[in-house]
Amino acid sequence: MKIKIENLQKSYKLSRRVNQAALRGITVEIDQGEFCAVIGPSGSGKTTLLNILGCIDQPTTGRVYFDDCEVTALPERELVRIRQSLIGYIFQFFNLIPTLTAFENAQLPFWYAKREERERYVKNLDRLFAEIGISELKKRYPGQLSGGQQQRVAIARALAHFPKLVLADEPTGNLDSHNTGEIMALMKRESKKLGASFIVATHDLSLLEHFDKVIAIKDGMVERVTLNKNDETG
Amino acid sequence: MFRLGKLAFLNTLRNKRRSLLTVIIIVVSFIVLSIFQGYINSQRISWREMLIHGEYGHLQVFHRDYFEDDNTALEHVITEDQFKTLAGVMDKIPEIGYYTGRLNLSGLIGNEYASKIFIGSARDVSELAELHYFSPVKDGQFLTEERPDGILVGYKLAEKLKAGVGDEVMLMAHSRLGSIEAINATVIGLLNTDSYSVFNEMGVYLRLESAEELILGKLYHYIVILLDSYDSIPRVKSLLEAEIGKSKLPLVVKDFAEVATFFMQVVGMYEGYFLVALVVLAVLIVFSLTNTIYMSITDRTKEFSTMKTLGVRDKTVFALILLEGTFIAFFGVLLGLVLAYLSHLALNSLQLTLPPPPGSSDRIPFYVLFDLFRNLKLAAVFILVAALASVFPAYSVIKRNIMKGLHTQ
Numbered sequence: 001m002k003i004k005i006e007n008l009q010k011s012y013k014l015s016r017r018v019n020q021a022a023l024r025g026i027t028v029e030i031d032q033g034e035f036c037a038v039i040g041p042s043g044s045g046k047t048t049l050l051n052i053l054g055c056i057d058q059p060t061t062g063r064v065y066f067d068d069c070e071v072t073a074l075p076e077r078e079l080v081r082i083r084q085s086l087i088g089y090i091f092q093f094f095n096l097i098p099t100l101t102a103f104e105n106a107q108l109p110f111w112y113a114k115r116e117e118r119e120r121y122v123k124n125l126d127r128l129f130a131e132i133g134i135s136e137l138k139k140r141y142p143g144q145l146s147g148g149q150q151q152r153v154a155i156a157r158a159l160a161h162f163p164k165l166v167l168a169d170e171p172t173g174n175l176d177s178h179n180t181g182e183i184m185a186l187m188k189r190e191s192k193k194l195g196a197s198f199i200v201a202t203h204d205l206s207l208l209e210h211f212d213k214v215i216a217i218k219d220g221m222v223e224r225v226t227l228n229k230n231d232e233t234g
Numbered sequence: 235m236f237r238l239g240k241l242a243f244l245n246t247l248r249n250k251r252r253s254l255l256t257v258i259i260i261v262v263s264f265i266v267l268s269i270f271q272g273y274i275n276s277q278r279i280s281w282r283e284m285l286i287h288g289e290y291g292h293l294q295v296f297h298r299d300y301f302e303d304d305n306t307a308l309e310h311v312i313t314e315d316q317f318k319t320l321a322g323v324m325d326k327i328p329e330i331g332y333y334t335g336r337l338n339l340s341g342l343i344g345n346e347y348a349s350k351i352f353i354g355s356a357r358d359v360s361e362l363a364e365l366h367y368f369s370p371v372k373d374g375q376f377l378t379e380e381r382p383d384g385i386l387v388g389y390k391l392a393e394k395l396k397a398g399v400g401d402e403v404m405l406m407a408h409s410r411l412g413s414i415e416a417i418n419a420t421v422i423g424l425l426n427t428d429s430y431s432v433f434n435e436m437g438v439y440l441r442l443e444s445a446e447e448l449i450l451g452k453l454y455h456y457i458v459i460l461l462d463s464y465d466s467i468p469r470v471k472s473l474l475e476a477e478i479g480k481s482k483l484p485l486v487v488k489d490f491a492e493v494a495t496f497f498m499q500v501v502g503m504y505e506g507y508f509l510v511a512l513v514v515l516a517v518l519i520v521f522s523l524t525n526t527i528y529m530s531i532t533d534r535t536k537e538f539s540t541m542k543t544l545g546v547r548d549k550t551v552f553a554l555i556l557l558e559g560t561f562i563a564f565f566g567v568l569l570g571l572v573l574a575y576l577s578h579l580a581l582n583s584l585q586l587t588l589p590p591p592p593g594s595s596d597r598i599p600f601y602v603l604f605d606l607f608r609n610l611k612l613a614a615v616f617i618l619v620a621a622l623a624s625v626f627p628a629y630s631v632i633k634r635n636i637m638k639g640l641h642t643q
Contacts, residue, residue, distance in 0.1 A: 056543055057636075075591075083543065083544065091540070111237070
């Protein structure tokens with residue numbers, strides 16, 4: 001799925017007269033299967049951009065296209081459907097539901113899937129758990145998992161339903177360097193395997209070598225876009 | 235649905251102390267209301283049965299125009315032929331255990347000391363054995379074949395006449411032909427009808443045969459029918475109505491609830507008290523449960539936002555919170571139901587009594603009657619209230635901004 005962002009602007013109302021601009025006209029394209037980083041200092045607009053791409057926020061102006069579909073013009077019900085079927089999310093703090101086991105957590109995105117679809121997703125989930133090396137943790141609750149294990153479960157959750165776009169907001173921000181390296185490698189490998197576009201917001205510049213494309217934003221605007229030609233897939 | 239139910243169930247166990255506190259409030263409220271309901275129920279049934287077997291019967295049959303007249307008028311009465319026709323029908327209905335005719339009359343009762351107005355009720359001598367749980371006789375005996383001239387006089391009326399058991403009096407009343415008729419009678423008993431205080435002041439019970447001599451005819455104002463059980467009323471009533479219609483008799487059948495209007499008003503008053511108690515405790519439950527759920531969802535703001543981000547629909551989140559409230563109520567009600575039943579048993583085994591009512595020296599036995607159907611209805615109300623108490627918190631969750639929720643700690 002190709003993602004096209006056109007002149008995206010977003011401002012928040014701080015008070016009746018004061019508006020805070022978070023995005024000031026972002027235009028950028030992300031190709032299908034591209035492993036892409038969004039970097040920038042805190043407050044630069046990375047999370048706002050991811051929220052709009054994730055269909056949980058609306059821009060003040062501008063458009064976002066998923067292939068030829070303008071998602072910024074869709075009603076909430078359609079956006080929910082897109083979130084269910086097209087997008088996978090990975091959060092900095094994993095955001096697992098504590099009352100569900102690791103495997104149940106990973107099934108949350110296909111809560112409403114029909115039986116046949118569901119069986120396909122569960123099969124994929126089994127594969128992901130095995131490849132990620134957490135098969136033995138399926139029945140454990142989040143409180144019984146380390147940070148690295150929780151993020152692996154979260155990645156499996158984000159990928160189980162074959163999303164076209166995976167959004168990760170500081171996915172390694174809460175992990176040690178060993179786990180960070182493993183998680184980055186894992187995400188990249190799965191990105192290539194599923195053909196899903198990954199957009200990873202990070203401020204860790206040491207990770208940039210992993211990405212196909214790096215979009216640097218500053219003060220809500222694209223500062224530069226860098227293509228990493230030395231990428232090794234998988 | 236199963237997954238949602240499981241998730242809701244597990245969520246109620248997340249903060250056990252908070253949930254337990256709400257469950258305790260529900261349990262205590264349920265027990266209190268169940269016992270109150272049990273007491274009303276026991277009073278309602280015991281009083282009802284006392285009235286049915288003491289005065290009203292389960293059904294009464296009147297001339298269709300009876301209620302348009304003074305109830306002692308001799309115009310709209312049941313004739314002997316009509317009585318016999320209906321008796322033929324009633325004898326074939328197995329649920330009917332006993333029936334008897336009654337006649338109201340009024341007139342003067344007097345002796346050498348005084349002359350007073352009386353209101354009379356002419357009854358069959360068999361009534362005491364067949365109908366009366368409690369004898370209305372304060373002193374002396376009930377109407378009997380052995381004393382054809384015997385009458386019962388309200389004990390206060392007897393005081394005014396300075397008459398006692400064994401004394402002679404004269405009864406005067408107008409006959410159906412318009413003449414004034416009189417009979418000599420002997421007081422064989424004094425009446426004390428707690429439920430009919432006017433009869434203590436002015437009442438006279440006399441045999442139907444004595445009444446015949448006064449009114450110069452065999453007539454009845456109404457027929458009292460006793461059934462095998464209260465539950466038989468609708469069936470027997472409709473059977474009798476059908477037969478009355480077929481025979482073209484000018485009669486109407488009234489059930490206990492229709493004639494015992496005072497009883498129904500008192501029961502309604504008790505049920506009003508119960509409703510007030512229910513509302514008060516329901517408000518308590520609503521506040522407690524709403525508070526519990528609000529605290530719970532505030533702790534889980536990020537969790538709900540995550541679910542919504544992952545595509546879980548608002549209505550699913552709404553249902554989840556509603557289910558959590560319902561589960562808490564369900565646990566409370568289930569436990570409350572069991573404990574309420576045990577409380578009923580415990581209270582009845584203690585054989586407690588309540589202070590005597592005004593005008594009586596007998597303490598009232600405190601008895602509570604556990605009615606499963608009524609308790610299940612109460613349980614359903616509790617669960618409904620709990621579900622309603624969860625609506626506001628659930629609504630506030632689905633209205634919350636997802637991004638803000640994701641960034642809460």
